[in-house]
Amino acid sequence: MLMLREDEILDQLSLAGYRITQPRRAVVRALLEDGGYASPAQVHARARSHCDSVGIVTVYRTLDLLARMGFVRRIHAEDGCRGYATANHGHRHHLVCRGCGAAIEFEGCDLSPFLDRIGQKTGFTVEEHLLELVGLCSACTRLVSADSTRRRKSRERD
Secondary structure, eight states, rough: OOOHHHHHHHHHHHHHHHOHHHHHHHHHHHHTTSSSOHHHHHHEEEEHTTOOOOOHHHHHHHHHHHTTTEEEEEOOOOTEEEEEOOOOSEEEEEETTTTTTTEEEEOOOHHHHHHHHHHHOOOOOOOOOEEEEOOHHHHHHHHHHHHHHHOOOOOHHO
């Protein structure tokens, strides 16, 4: 999968008529620094390391702009607080790790038969959908497994 680059995003923003300010550049850079998803507060904290004058309002506005342009996708966490993850263009979805917060983009979900059945049953016309699968990435699964093994061995010794 191709990863987004800061200069590509900024070029697209400029071509769409948006000014490339230092705060906006800092928000884009902060988003690209982490492979997981980040809340606006986390993006704000990271962006301030690149530009002291970045305000939280600029972060929210930039995130909304980047979402409208398809560069980021909103991620909905269990606690209801949403974050943002970088996104390549096209129909894609995310695997979200409950342990470390990694958001891994994937493509391909043949939901057409399911959506057709839902439409027939309800009369609802589905125009688009979002799919997030939440669980543990391979690294966090190994950590949980190792921790479980340690606890079991500790109980056996007691």
